[in-house]
Amino acid sequence: LDSRLPLVIFLHALTPAAARDEFQEELVIRPLHSGDIYASFQFRTLWDTDFLQEGQKVSHYRLFPKSLGQVLSKFSVRELHISFSQGFWRTMQWGQPFIPSPPGAELWVWFHDTVSDVDGNWKELTNVLSGIFCASLNFIDLTNTVQPSASFKPLGLGNATDHRFLRYATLPREIVCTENLTPWKKLLPCGSKAGLAVLMKSEKLFHSSFHSQAVHIRPICQDEQCSSKAWELRQTLNVVFDLHTSGQGKKEWSLFKMFSRTLTEACPLASSSKVYVDITDNPELFELSPATPLLGQAVVLGDRRTYSVYDLSRAETFGQLRSFNLLLRDMLRPLLHAERYVAGFGLQTGEIHTVIYNNHPYRAFPVLLMDSVPWYLQLYIHTLTVTSKSRDNKPSYIHYQPAKDRHRPHLLEMLIQLPPHSMTEVTVQFERALLKWTEYTPDPNHGFYVGSSVVSALVPSMVAMRTNFTQDQPLFSSFVPVKEESSYFVRVYTEPLLVNLPTPDFSMPYNVICLTCTVVAVGYGSFYNLLTRTFQVDEPSPPLSKRLANLIRRIRGVPLLT
Amino acid sequence: MDYYNLLTTCAFIHLLVSIPYAYSNYVENKAGQFFSSGHTNNWAVLVCTSRFWFNYRHVANTLSVYRSVKRLGIPDSHIVLMLADDMACNYRNPKPATVFSHKNMELNVYGDDVEVDYRGYEVTVENFLRVLTGRLPPSTPRSKRLLSDDRSNILIYLTGHGGNGFLKFQDSEEISNMELADAFEQMWQKRRYNELLFIIDTCQGASMYERFYSPNLMALASSQVGEDSLSHQPDLAIGVHLMDKYTFYLLEFLEEVHPASQANMNDLFKVCPQSQCVSTPGHRTDLFQRNPGSVLITDFFGSVLLHDMKQLVADVSSQKPKQKDWHPPDGFILGLWTLILLVFFQTYGIKHLKHIF
Numbered sequence: 001l002d003s004r005l006p007l008v009i010f011l012h013a014l015t016p017a018a019a020r021d022e023f024q025e026e027l028v029i030r031p032l033h034s035g036d037i038y039a040s041f042q043f044r045t046l047w048d049t050d051f052l053q054e055g056q057k058v059s060h061y062r063l064f065p066k067s068l069g070q071v072l073s074k075f076s077v078r079e080l081h082i083s084f085s086q087g088f089w090r091t092m093q094w095g096q097p098f099i100p101s102p103p104g105a106e107l108w109v110w111f112h113d114t115v116s117d118v119d120g121n122w123k124e125l126t127n128v129l130s131g132i133f134c135a136s137l138n139f140i141d142l143t144n145t146v147q148p149s150a151s152f153k154p155l156g157l158g159n160a161t162d163h164r165f166l167r168y169a170t171l172p173r174e175i176v177c178t179e180n181l182t183p184w185k186k187l188l189p190c191g192s193k194a195g196l197a198v199l200m201k202s203e204k205l206f207h208s209s210f211h212s213q214a215v216h217i218r219p220i221c222q223d224e225q226c227s228s229k230a231w232e233l234r235q236t237l238n239v240v241f242d243l244h245t246s247g248q249g250k251k252e253w254s255l256f257k258m259f260s261r262t263l264t265e266a267c268p269l270a271s272s273s274k275v276y277v278d279i280t281d282n283p284e285l286f287e288l289s290p291a292t293p294l295l296g297q298a299v300v301l302g303d304r305r306t307y308s309v310y311d312l313s314r315a316e317t318f319g320q321l322r323s324f325n326l327l328l329r330d331m332l333r334p335l336l337h338a339e340r341y342v343a344g345f346g347l348q349t350g351e352i353h354t355v356i357y358n359n360h361p362y363r364a365f366p367v368l369l370m371d372s373v374p375w376y377l378q379l380y381i382h383t384l385t386v387t388s389k390s391r392d393n394k395p396s397y398i399h400y401q402p403a404k405d406r407h408r409p410h411l412l413e414m415l416i417q418l419p420p421h422s423m424t425e426v427t428v429q430f431e432r433a434l435l436k437w438t439e440y441t442p443d444p445n446h447g448f449y450v451g452s453s454v455v456s457a458l459v460p461s462m463v464a465m466r467t468n469f470t471q472d473q474p475l476f477s478s479f480v481p482v483k484e485e486s487s488y489f490v491r492v493y494t495e496p497l498l499v500n501l502p503t504p505d506f507s508m509p510y511n512v513i514c515l516t517c518t519v520v521a522v523g524y525g526s527f528y529n530l531l532t533r534t535f536q537v538d539e540p541s542p543p544l545s546k547r548l549a550n551l552i553r554r555i556r557g558v559p560l561l562t
Numbered sequence: 563m564d565y566y567n568l569l570t571t572c573a574f575i576h577l578l579v580s581i582p583y584a585y586s587n588y589v590e591n592k593a594g595q596f597f598s599s600g601h602t603n604n605w606a607v608l609v610c611t612s613r614f615w616f617n618y619r620h621v622a623n624t625l626s627v628y629r630s631v632k633r634l635g636i637p638d639s640h641i642v643l644m645l646a647d648d649m650a651c652n653y654r655n656p657k658p659a660t661v662f663s664h665k666n667m668e669l670n671v672y673g674d675d676v677e678v679d680y681r682g683y684e685v686t687v688e689n690f691l692r693v694l695t696g697r698l699p700p701s702t703p704r705s706k707r708l709l710s711d712d713r714s715n716i717l718i719y720l721t722g723h724g725g726n727g728f729l730k731f732q733d734s735e736e737i738s739n740m741e742l743a744d745a746f747e748q749m750w751q752k753r754r755y756n757e758l759l760f761i762i763d764t765c766q767g768a769s770m771y772e773r774f775y776s777p778n779l780m781a782l783a784s785s786q787v788g789e790d791s792l793s794h795q796p797d798l799a800i801g802v803h804l805m806d807k808y809t810f811y812l813l814e815f816l817e818e819v820h821p822a823s824q825a826n827m828n829d830l831f832k833v834c835p836q837s838q839c840v841s842t843p844g845h846r847t848d849l850f851q852r853n854p855g856s857v858l859i860t861d862f863f864g865s866v867l868l869h870d871m872k873q874l875v876a877d878v879s880s881q882k883p884k885q886k887d888w889h890p891p892d893g894f895i896l897g898l899w900t901l902i903l904l905v906f907f908q909t910y911g912i913k914h915l916k917h918i919f
Contacts, residue, residue, distance in 0.1 A: 123701065124701045127701040127702060128701070128703055130703065131702075131703020131704065131706060134705075135681075136682055136683065139684075173682075176651065177648055177650050178651075178672060178674065179677055202659040202674055203657070203658070203659045205659070206658040206659040207659070442613055442732040442734040443613060443733070506734075
């Protein structure tokens with residue numbers, strides 16, 4: 001051993017000091033007052049390395065998945081946010097989610113300023129991501145991509161002035177199923193073999209009211225002075241289980257009932273692995289077992305909540321969470337809420353109505369509304385009206401980029417001041433375009449989807465928010481950076497719209513060809529025959545018996561029969 | 563004198579007949595020395611072409627073949643799976659994230675580890691032909707490409723609604739049997755396959771392989787021209803038919819196959835006779851070099867690469883171009899003519915030679 005020791009030290013000195021990386025996982029369970037239950041998984045990998053450094057390629061990956069690391073360095077991506085959701089988040093019944101997402105697929109990316117051809121990089125990036133996540137992201141092209149000027153500021157480090165390096169696209173029709181969950185799980189360091197990811201069984205996850213999985217990558221500061229930067233990869237999965245379909249109508253919830261699995265061990269590669277249960281509402285009335293002395297408090301989305309904390313890295317935690325028996329008080333009514341619908345009749349014109357509710361009793365605040373409408377719904381911006389409390393409300397900032405047929409969708413961004421305790425309605429009229437017959441999908445009578453509108457706002461908070469930065473904050477309260485104490489950032493997505501376009505009858509070419517050919521054949525053909533056909537007299541050939549008789553007569557030399 | 567001549571003729575015939583045996587020994591030795599034909603990797607292209615909830619059974623068909631192929635060893639990176647619609651997470655599915663093949667919900671063919679490469683609107687005739695011929699745009703990811711070479715055995719499975727000479731894609735376009743035959747010829751010219759097995763489960767499926775003209779193709783269909791392929795059984799909870807008859811019995815047959823199985827293509831041709839299937843399954847082997855009886859199921863459905871050397875040698879020595887009519891063994895006619903001439907000269911003497919020459 002003594003002789004081998006210097007060799008070991010020598011080899012250790014030779015290998016470059018691997019960049020430190022760290023992995024944390026957590027699960028938050030929040031019972032909702034309608035009897036449903038909301039579970040949110042977050043997996044975070046922190047790695048202080050520089051993907052965008054010139055001349056040095058990162059080649060040794062440990063916890064950070066290699067496929068995403070290569071994507072980041074090849075396309076010079078500064079921030080990447082992609083989400084796949086099934087179902088619609090019902091804000092009024094469920095409150096605000098920790099990480100919001102629209103139905104379908106949403107992808108927004110900030111590129112580095114050194115990129116010269118952002119559109120080319122965007123196109124290739126969407127193709128590569130469609131291969132990684134088994135989704136039809138290759139349908140994202142210039143006709144449904146926009147560059148919002150104000151709405152999607154970077155959530156990590158970086159100057160946010162030049163929106164030419166931002167691209168945003170959404171595919172509201174995109175479905176999420178096991179084939180998207182499988183590659184998502186494979187990006188985790190422990191896969192689905194250990195830790196919290198063993199709970200992710202597709203048969204239970206997709207039998208829910210809402211399911212959303214997302215990947216967020218951004219550069220962040222490691223400490224307050226920002227002396228060292230790191231790349232942060234967050235994989236989040238939000239799911240809401242319905243009381244009646246998953247809970248069989250009984251308000252008793254357990255991990256086994258929700259996921260058909262229990263937790264057996266923490267992921268060995270994780271530095272922290274925790275389960276939080278929201279017990280703010282009436283802790284005496286429900287029974288939580290196994291009991292834990294650990295309690296945590298966090299201020300999230302303007303509300304101070306208390307959590308029971310289970311630390312999975314400690315061996316004594318393991319047991320099974322049994323039934324909850326809950327009585328919930330009225331939760332804090334969400335202060336900001338938005339809805340959208342299509343009005344009008346017929347297949348020529350229509351009107352899009354977006355309704356935004358401000359439920360704060362006495363404070364007014366501004367919201368940024370972003371609408372991306374496909375080019376085949378031609379908006380008439382001169383008919384745009386914004387009314388609050390039946391009075392005209394002029395937006396203080398409007399950014400409008402008109403659509404170009406088959407090239408660009410409409411982009412409308414407005415900063416609207418919402419009066420307290422009011423409903424604001426934004427209406428704009430549109431005309432439906434007739435597409436070329438090859439541009440229709442195989443099922444055109446289903447309708448065409450319009451992606452969700454995005455309402456982003458800094459909502460005044462009843463409770464003071466913490467602005468100082470600590471590393472041991474729970475993940476669910478540290479996603480969005482907090483700049484001021486008195487307000488928190490919230491993003492609300494509206495419903496996507498399903499609009500019918502005038503659909504041609506696809507069997508018409510076939511009908512026309514049949515009819516024309518028939519008319520030509522019958523009309524002209526018979527006329528041509530009459531003119532050009534000649535008739536000849538033809539004698540029928542005699543029957544066999546007569547032929548035989550003639551043969552014998554010829555032999556005998558006797559005249560033949562006629 | 564006569565006896566001596568008889569002896570020489572017998573010796574001559576014996577010599578002629580023993581020449582082929584000596585030759586095959588020589589061939590065996592040569593084959594044992596280097597690894598000539600045979601495949602080194604396996605690929606599968608599995609396509610479901612139908613959209614809408616009532617075509618659940620076509621997705622279940624494709625997924626059951628996918629499941630068998632994965633179970634027998636072909637990895638996801640070598641499978642191109644194209645499903646035109648989503649049945650598992652469809653809002654009409656009473657059990658989300660599942661696709662069943664049997665009416666008692668015994669077998670979930672969707673499983674927990676599935677990777678669909680082309681889905682929804684991406685399943686078009688153009689994309690299918692581009693995958694086969696390899697002419698894809700440069701930004702296409704690897705999982706969507708068929709990266710086969712001249713030593714790949716490829717399994718191609720198509721299912722959906724079809725007719726005499728065409729297969730319907732997503733209710734809006736069709737692929738004809740001539741286009742398919744041309745695509746396979748392109749693949750042959752570009753050396754993109756070693757051997758190809760084509761299975762189709764649609765109405766009048768045999769019409770789709772009528773026009774093939776490239777070598778090393780074997781084809782199976784669930785019904786002849788003029789016949790309809792029928793679906794197996796509906797499930798009252800899900801509300802639609804779960805599988806087609808031919809693929810149901812094909813799945814039953816494949817569940818018995820394991821990676822070391824010696825089942826061959828003749829067993830596959832017997833799957834689902836008319837008594838079970840109502841339609842008559844057909845097959846076509848005239849373009850295929852080897853005898854179907856010597857082709858293992860795992861040559862196409864699995865990824866078995868280790869060959870027993872004796873088995874390999876036996877394969878090589880039995881490889882002959884398969885001809886429709888039987889020709890007598892080599893040297894036989896020559897020997898026969900020599901015999902006739904000898905007898906003739908024996909009887910009539912040499913002076914009659916001038917009558918011949």
